[in-house]
Amino acid sequence: MGQTAKVLQLFRTLHRTRQQVFKNDKRALEAARVKINEEFKKNKSEASPEKIAEMMKLGSDVELLLRTSVIQGVHTDHNTLKLVPRKDLLTENVPYCDAPTQKQ
Secondary structure, eight states: OOHHHHHHHHHHHHHHHHHHHTTTOHHHHHHHHHHHHHHHHHTTTOOOHHHHHHHHHHHHHHHHHHHHHOOEEEEEETTEEEEEOOGGGOOOOOOOOOSOOOOO
């Protein structure tokens, strides 16, 4: 896959992630859309493969961070915030065991 195709794929992935992470939050959806588009437009004339690879890594890291770490909150009262985690963030709670099991 060519470098241009990889950049376009990252652009689309960031927008899909934005739509999932900020679902039902018009202000955050628009702010993220503007920021993604702005960053890609600002760097569209970049020709250095090293610099492009560096920016691609940053974009991938941002997408991963958004997908795995951002949880929406909804104001329900003056001093109350209700967290709305996505289903893909909910994991099984596995208890920690600091003593290794012995094999027999």
